[in-house]
Amino acid sequence: MQRVTAKYYIETPLDLNHAATVLAGEQSSGTFVAVPGETEELKHRFAARVESVTVLDSSTTPAIPGVEVKAGVYQRAMIEVSWSVENFGYNLPVLISTLQGNLYELTQFTGLKLMDIEFPHSYSQVFEGPKFxxxxxxxxxxxxxxxxxxxxxxxxxxxxxxxxxxxxxxxxxxxxxxxxxxxxxxxxxxxxxxxxxxxxxxxxxxxxxxxxxxxxxxxxxxxxxxxxxxxxxxxxxxxxxxxxxxxxxxxxxxxxxxxxxxxxxxxxxxxxxxxxxxxxxxxxxxxxxxxxxxxxxxxxxxxxxxxxxxxxxxxxxxxxxxxxxxxxxxxxxxxxxxxxxxxxxxxxxxxxxxxxxxxxxxxxxxxxxxxxxxxxxxxxxxxxxxxxxxxxxxxxxxxxxxxxxxxxxxxxxx
Missing domain, CATH: 3.20.20.110 (Ribulose bisphosphate carboxylase, large subunit, C-terminal domain)
Structure with missing residues (x-):
């Protein structure tokens, strides 16, 4: 199944892989707690996937407010997360809600920026792009x-x-x-x-x-x-x-x-x-x-x-x-x-x-x-x-x- 992949620059005092997984869950099939109906079959088809986590530098102070820790280290990384096109099809507002929605509210992050997006070729068959x-x-x-x-x-x-x-x-x-x-x-x-x-x-x-x-x-x-x-x-x-x-x-x-x-x-x-x-x-x-x-x-x-x-x-x-x-x-x-x-x-x-x-x-x-x-x-x-x-x-x-x-x-x- 074709997927849309987004690259994010993140900062978190928590484990990087855990924070990335929280983002993927919040922006697809999951929520803050396990719920009935989110079966393994459903997650396999519709859950976002963490594709990579690349560790960068760190800071002793948070870039923006987030989870409170005592004298913590705020680790920065570049992460890639992908979604099945089935989640939003070719609906641009829902795509943007997925890539830029509630993830900015997640307390696990003290910094988060959408850096780039990769679209599957099927998008070129639906969107004609600039006419001139x-x-x-x-x-x-x-x-x-x-x-x-x-x-x-x-x-x-x-x-x-x-x-x-x-x-x-x-x-x-x-x-x-x-x-x-x-x-x-x-x-x-x-x-x-x-x-x-x-x-x-x-x-x-x-x-x-x-x-x-x-x-x-x-x-x-x-x-x-x-x-x-x-x-x-x-x-x-x-x-x-x-x-x-x-x-x-x-x-x-x-x-x-x-x-x-x-x-x-x-x-x-x-x-x-x-x-x-x-x-x-x-x-x-x-x-x-x-x-x-x-x-x-x-x-x-x-x-x-x-x-x-x-x-x-x-x-x-x-x-x-x-x-x-x-x-x-x-x-x-x-x-x-x-x-x-x-x-x-x-x-x-x-x-x-x-x-x-x-x-x-x-x-x-x-x-x-x-x-x-x-x-x-x-x-x-x-x-x-x-x-x-x-x-x-x-x-x-x-x-x-x-x-x-x-x-x-x-x-x-x-």
Whole structure:
């Protein structure tokens, strides 16, 4: 029988094998005490199985509250646990409840983090995965052999549809590839969703008619299910190519329902990520997280950025980009979205460490707040990536390109 295998990073003051067995029991056929009906035959078919326990280091203090021991040693390990597909079939919410449910409540653990998931091949026959991915997003934007350059509408909330459209006009004229609503804006008092879509798409369609280049704009359609579908249909009717959803807010079932429509590229924003990942021994790691959203069909997903404005380390960002590049079932392409306090100065290190151009490289303030205006900000991002691919340093690139040099003056000390 095919099985799903999950890898966890754990900490416990108890015997490691015992703690792993408790997790397997709690998340399958067992409970805190033996019950009638849990026969050996039932357990053989439905009980989770501890596949491996790899001992790591230890600590004298617990990472998070758990079982109380006196002057104990908190042992850390990597464990692998597997479940028969029969337990949950191809039901993503129940799969997630199994992999990430009550196990976080178990007092036996003083640390527990889901690190990765391996799915059997049968999942590829049920879940189609991203409809567009890297190649599809490149085709929609007609951008090849370099990263897609993008930005976020700033101020995040407060601009009218007309003001937003004028900013889009400036950015489109500067050869931007991608623009998105901020995740804080969907439909506000002064910017109703339908009005904003109409105003922005008039500009984008007019620019495409004149130049042949259609800017991809990710409208934030996040809402309840019925309203999301109406928002999605509005974007299609206006000639848009992309919609954004806040993954952790709408949930995997709603995201999959939207992705299954298949007419728009789906930009997956992971706001709320720090709540799931920031603690080193609690939550979920990105390699596991992005696989779930790839199954749902998301085409683009945020990965933070090198030297970002948040807490995430550069090493973690690089691992996230590499996780997106790793084929799932030999395909399921997803475009990593680099963002969070980015400007052209991080491009050389990003390219050096990842050696990929298959990125959506976004700068909000790094474009909008450029001393020469948003148009010069877009130009500076293009210049930064020209320099990065050529192996130039930030200083060498600045000496070659005046718009990028202004970026260095403005953002280089931040």
């Amino acid at each position: 991915g890297v190649d599809g997003c490149r085709k929609l934007t007609n951008v090849y052999d370099r990263p897609l350059i993008g930005t976020i509408i700033k101020p995040s909330v407060g601009l009218s549809p007309q003001q937003t459209a004028e900013l889009v006009r400036t950015l489109a004229g500067a050869d931007i590839d991608f623009i998105k609503d901020d995740e804080l804006l969907s439909s506000s008092a002064n910017s109703p969703f339908e009005d904003r879509v109409d105003a922005v798409m008039r500009v984008i369609n007019d620019h495409a008619d004149k130049t042949g280049k259609k800017v991809m704009y990710a409208f934030n359609i996040s809402d309840d299910m019925d309203e999301m579908q109406r928002n999605y249909e509005k974007v299609i009717s206006a000639g848009g190519t992309c919609a954004m959803i806040s993954l952790n807010s709408v949930g995997i079932s709603a995201a999959k329902k939207i992705c299954d429509i298949g007419e728009l590229a789906i930009h997956g924003h992971r706001n709320g990520w720090g709540m799931m990942n920031r603690h080193p021994l609690l939550g979920i790691e990105f390699p596991a997280y992005q696989k779930l959203w790839r199954l749902a069909g998301v085409d683009q997903i945020h990965v933070n950025g090198i030297q970002n404005k948040f807490w995430e380390s550069d090493d973690s960002v690089v691992r996230s980009i590499e996780a997106c590049q790793k084929p799932l079932f030999g395909g399921y392409s997803v475009l990593p979205v680099v963002s969070s306090g980015q400007w052209g100065g991080q491009a050389p290190e990003t390219y050096k460490r990842t050696q990929t151009l298959d990125l959506l490289y976004m700068a909000g303030g790094g474009i909008i707040a450029h001393p020469g205006g948003p148009g010069a900000g877009v130009t500076a991002l293009h210049q930064a990536w020209h320099g990065a691919v050529q192996g130039l340093t930030v200083a060498e690139t600045a000496s070659k390109y005046p718009e990028f040099a202004l970026s260095v003056e403005k953002f280089g000390k931040k």
